[in-house]
Amino acid sequence: MTPPLLTLTGLTKSYPGVVANEDVSLTIAHGEVHALLGENGAGKSTLVKMIYGLVTPDAGQMVLNGKAFSPDKPSAARTAGIAMVFQHFSLFGALSVAENIALGMENPPKMRALAQQISKVSDQFGLPLDPSRIVGDLSAGERQRVEIIRCLLQDPKLLIMDEPTSVLTPQEVDILFETLRKLRDAGTSILYISHKLEEIRALCDTATVLRRGNNVGTCVPRDTSARDMAELMVGTRLHDPERRDRPKGATVLDVKNLSAASHSAFGTSLKDVSLSVCKGEILGIGGVAGNGQDELLAALSGEIRTKRGMISLDGRDVGHLPPTSRRALGTLSAPEERLGHAAAPDMSLMENAFLSAATRKALTSLGFANWGKTRGYADEIIARFDVRTPNNQVAARALSGGNLQKFVVGREILQDPDVLVVNQPTWGVDASAAAAIRQALLDMADAGKAVVVISQDLDELLEITDRFCALNEGRLSASVPTTELSVEKIGLMLGGAHDLETANV
Numbered sequence: 008m009t010p011p012l013l014t015l016t017g018l019t020k021s022y023p024g025v026v027a028n029e030d031v032s033l034t035i036a037h038g039e040v041h042a043l044l045g046e047n048g049a050g051k052s053t054l055v056k057m058i059y060g061l062v063t064p065d066a067g068q069m070v071l072n073g074k075a076f077s078p079d080k081p082s083a084a085r086t087a088g089i090a091m092v093f094q095h096f097s098l099f100g101a102l103s104v105a106e107n108i109a110l111g112m113e114n115p116p117k118m119r120a121l122a123q124q125i126s127k128v129s130d131q132f133g134l135p136l137d138p139s140r141i142v143g144d145l146s147a148g149e150r151q152r153v154e155i156i157r158c159l160l161q162d163p164k165l166l167i168m169d170e171p172t173s174v175l176t177p178q179e180v181d182i183l184f185e186t187l188r189k190l191r192d193a194g195t196s197i198l199y200i201s202h203k204l205e206e207i208r209a210l211c212d213t214a215t216v217l218r219r220g221n222n223v224g225t226c227v228p229r230d231t232s233a234r235d236m237a238e239l240m241v242g243t244r245l246h247d248p249e250r251r252d253r254p255k256g257a258t259v260l261d262v263k264n265l266s267a268a269s270h271s272a273f274g275t276s277l278k279d280v281s282l283s284v285c286k287g288e289i290l291g292i293g294g295v296a297g298n299g300q301d302e303l304l305a306a307l308s309g310e311i312r313t314k315r316g317m318i319s320l321d322g323r324d325v326g327h328l329p330p331t332s333r334r335a336l337g338t339l340s341a342p343e344e345r346l347g348h349a350a351a352p353d354m355s356l357m358e359n360a361f362l363s364a365a366t367r368k369a370l371t372s373l374g375f376a377n378w379g380k381t382r383g384y385a386d387e388i389i390a391r392f393d394v395r396t397p398n399n400q401v402a403a404r405a406l407s408g409g410n411l412q413k414f415v416v417g418r419e420i421l422q423d424p425d426v427l428v429v430n431q432p433t434w435g436v437d438a439s440a441a442a443a444i445r446q447a448l449l450d451m452a453d454a455g456k457a458v459v460v461i462s463q464d465l466d467e468l469l470e471i472t473d474r475f476c477a478l479n480e481g482r483l484s485a486s487v488p489t490t491e492l493s494v495e496k497i498g499l500m501l502g503g504a505h506d507l508e509t510a511n512v
């Protein structure tokens with residue numbers, strides 16, 4: 008019998024106040040697509056970082072192809088045949104595809120030879136990509152292809168992928184899965200982290216489930232329902248968000264012919280965007296990343312100021328007002344980028360609670376921060392949104408991605424806004440916590456609030472929104488009642504022509 012590609016035995020890693028991995032053992036066979044499942048903070052990233060040489064285990068052993076393996080840095084893991092595609096891309100927007108790939112290589116060949124190699128690998132694995140294109144002009148799906156091709160040029164034995172589909176359209180997911188199947192057939196093993204359980208069922212041969220740092224079992228995803236996998240992850244029954252019929256009130260947010268330039272050199276300017284949201288309504292905005300989502304949130308939150316007459320709140324012109332004034336008037340927002348935009352990475356959760364809630368939660372007294380009250384608010388967010396953290400003094404950057412997301416969304420919802428604008432509210436959040444966040448958004452609408460959900464997760468938009476629009480190259484389509492849509496139709500709408508009309512659906 009051929010030995011497995013990689014065996015992990017008793018891997019343990021602790022951080023202050025938390026055991027991220029405790030005595031974790033698992034085996035990855037050659038040519039196997041192995042899913043790593045677990046709720047937020049379960050220890051998935053920590054485990055793969057140990058395999059990739061970014062984190063050193065406190066205890067335990069790894070054996071790769073029959074030999075002891077203990078990489079002390081990523082380049083050692085790469086030399087041993089391990090490649091990793093991270094959730095966050097590390098590409099330079101101003102450089103070409105080939106230049107970006109060359110930057111990550113120890114001994115890059117001449118540009119022309121590299122471009123040929125890139126074209127060859129992209130043909131072989133069905134990942135269309137022109138080596139001379141500037142990365143800043145690429146879609147999120149194409150950027151991910153750059154990262155994957157960069158890995159494939161190393162001819163890896165094990166490819167680790169952390170949440171690879173969260174930025175992709177359904178069509179791009181299909182292309183990615185075809186590529187991964189080709190790789191598997193060529194004998195490469197894949198370790199795949201995702202919270203999208205139906206995708207795991209479609210792709211993976213086996214799954215290991217982590218719960219609070221421990222390996223609590225394995226399953227064959229094809230033979231296990233998504234609900235059973237989610238329940239194995241959390242160890243309890245899962246509650247689906249409950250949607251109730253509710254009356255729609257008066258229009259509260261009204262956007263008319265909004266055009267605004269992006270703040271970023273590679274951003275997308277907004278072009279003639281019109282929308283309205285009523286009290287008691289959730290408006291969904293779908294779109295592939297980079298089509299103006301960040302700019303729309305920035306215009307609605309006040310980070311981008313607009314001309315008079317473009318944005319009104321309860322009939323009052325607000326487009327020229329900065330974020331603090333919009334907050335005071337009841338419009339709150341949670342941007343997509345949680346580290347660095349929604350939260351200050353090196354500040355504690357308590358300080359991060361203060362940053363956005365000081366006014367609405369009255370966290371100051373006589374011009375000074377009231378830390379006692381602020382601590383109480385941070386603890387309320389942590390308890391109500393089940394944020395897994397040792398305490399409120401922990402820096403935002405030390406939280407697992409999903410737990411920070413729960414904190415950021417919870418921090419805004421608990422300020423009781425009249426209008427809440429969220430971008431990717433459940434990005435990287437596990438099934439159970441995602442259901443809790445969606446329920447909280449539905450509860451807000453039930454309480455007569457207006458909610459704008461910008462998301463690339465089509466199932467999410469179908470599940471909770473009342474109306475749907477597609478954002479494409481900075482233009483917004485007319486809205487369609489969500490009940491009239493299907494995932495396939497939305498997919499077409501998102502990838503469709505610039506001037507999307509309801510008729511296209």
Ligand SMILES: Nc1ncnc2c1ncn2[C@@H]1O[C@H](COP(=O)(O)OP(=O)(O)OP(=O)(O)O)[C@@H](O)[C@H]1O
Nearest residue numbers: 022027047048049050051052053405406407408409
């Ligand atoms: N550098 C660090 N310092 C302190 N604690 C950390 C650090 N990295 C991870 N942790 C903690 O270790 C635990 C496991 O985190 P990890 O990121 O591995 O979880 P995860 O399963 O990948 O979660 P998610 O699905 O949310 O990304 C969490 O409680 C997290 O807060």
